Amino acid sequence: MPDSLSTETAAPNLPRLRGFIADLTRLVERHGDDEAAVLDAGRGLLAGLIAVDDWLPDAYARPDPVHYRQYLLHCDPYERFSVVSFVWGPGQRTPIHDHTVWGLVGVLRGAERSQRYDLQPQEGPLLAHPPEILNTGSVEAVSPRIGDVHAIANALADRPSISIHVYGGNIGAIRRSMFDPLTGRRKPFISGYANAALPNLWDRSQPVHHAA
Amino acid sequence: MPDSLSTETAAPNLPRLRGFIADLTRLVERHGDDEAAVLDAGRGLLAGLIAVDDWLPDAYARPDPVHYRQYLLHCDPYERFSVVSFVWGPGQRTPIHDHTVWGLVGVLRGAERSQRYDLQPQEGPLLAHPPEILNTGSVEAVSPRIGDVHAIANALADRPSISIHVYGGNIGAIRRSMFDPLTGRRKPFISGYANAALPNLWDRSQPVHHAA
Ligand SMILES: [Fe+3]
Ligand SMILES: [Fe+3]
Ligand SMILES: [Mg+2]
Numbered sequence: 001m002p003d004s005l006s007t008e009t010a011a012p013n014l015p016r017l018r019g020f021i022a023d024l025t026r027l028v029e030r031h032g033d034d035e036a037a038v039l040d041a042g043r044g045l046l047a048g049l050i051a052v053d054d055w056l057p058d059a060y061a062r063p064d065p066v067h068y069r070q071y072l073l074h075c076d077p078y079e080r081f082s083v084v085s086f087v088w089g090p091g092q093r094t095p096i097h098d099h100t101v102w103g104l105v106g107v108l109r110g111a112e113r114s115q116r117y118d119l120q121p122q123e124g125p126l127l128a129h130p131p132e133i134l135n136t137g138s139v140e141a142v143s144p145r146i147g148d149v150h151a152i153a154n155a156l157a158d159r160p161s162i163s164i165h166v167y168g169g170n171i172g173a174i175r176r177s178m179f180d181p182l183t184g185r186r187k188p189f190i191s192g193y194a195n196a197a198l199p200n201l202w203d204r205s206q207p208v209h210h211a212a
Numbered sequence: 213m214p215d216s217l218s219t220e221t222a223a224p225n226l227p228r229l230r231g232f233i234a235d236l237t238r239l240v241e242r243h244g245d246d247e248a249a250v251l252d253a254g255r256g257l258l259a260g261l262i263a264v265d266d267w268l269p270d271a272y273a274r275p276d277p278v279h280y281r282q283y284l285l286h287c288d289p290y291e292r293f294s295v296v297s298f299v300w301g302p303g304q305r306t307p308i309h310d311h312t313v314w315g316l317v318g319v320l321r322g323a324e325r326s327q328r329y330d331l332q333p334q335e336g337p338l339l340a341h342p343p344e345i346l347n348t349g350s351v352e353a354v355s356p357r358i359g360d361v362h363a364i365a366n367a368l369a370d371r372p373s374i375s376i377h378v379y380g381g382n383i384g385a386i387r388r389s390m391f392d393p394l395t396g397r398r399k400p401f402i403s404g405y406a407n408a409a410l411p412n413l414w415d416r417s418q419p420v421h422h423a424a
Contacts, residue, residue: 075414077237173416192417197409202287204385205404
């Protein structure tokens, strides 16, 4: 097999994702009980991951014609955190929802519109914050402590947008809520994942062969 | 979607594999520096995993017509250990090889023939131990400390055999050796893996929905 430089090949740069996962594992191991510390350092790690768009395999970047998709990329073996690729086609959006755990949203490709909401003390209409545009490279945080209810939409009308999300749990398995903005009424949901298979990040036989 | 008991469905029992991975992670975290302790407790965990053949997804149980296959099921985020499904068709065997890290081999389906070897102090013919038959449910250990050179073959002429292996590293990425039994000469190799995608063990939306 001929040698090839990574800049000359379309193969995804999996070591970047592998390094991110090891760094996050260390962070959660050391500071998992301190949400502010995890969000602070995690924001920097996620910003580093999405600063270069060379590592996401195509299978986890494919939009669905109808609904946004969430592809699990990695779950911590103790389910302390998960890393998910969200792909929105033009016009696609999430319902208004919460997370119940901390979360970080980093835009890898395109742009997204984030709309945050506050719940009323009693059931009643949600209070909408001004919408924000998240451009490629930006990172947003959510959690029950700092504000946990939002909706995200693709801000682009002509192509998909992709963001990489990190959550303080196995987000696809968590019981959480969608909200009716007019009444504030909750509807329970569990999101699951779109993919039955994860990327194999661990076949380093090619790079190891090529190393000195 | 109709409710269904897990005994009535062909869906793989992924919680069994998920629990094994969490248990192994804990073991390596606590005793990773004590090989004898890891092999001792790991042997029990692996015996428990292979005691019931209801959890391996079909995609990781498929033989190749020509060569044995190794499918990565899980790699620790720090590459402290890996879990691999080895599938041998009739007549298929590994070359004589070493591991350089501890390993456990547990037979999930069928039967395997294990042939151990000792190296000579100087280069020279390998010294063969008596071959052993590993039946379904049995577990064998290897390591540089207790004997690291062997070959494994399918012991059945009419159907595949499958064993689940655990290694003290990312085995597909480790530089190790194959041996010529007549001369004892080494040939370096890195095995890699047959699969570009791992099973998604973390989509618990169905069981979580069904829980009370
Ligand atoms: Fe969200
Ligand atoms: Fe072996
Ligand atoms: Mg620890």
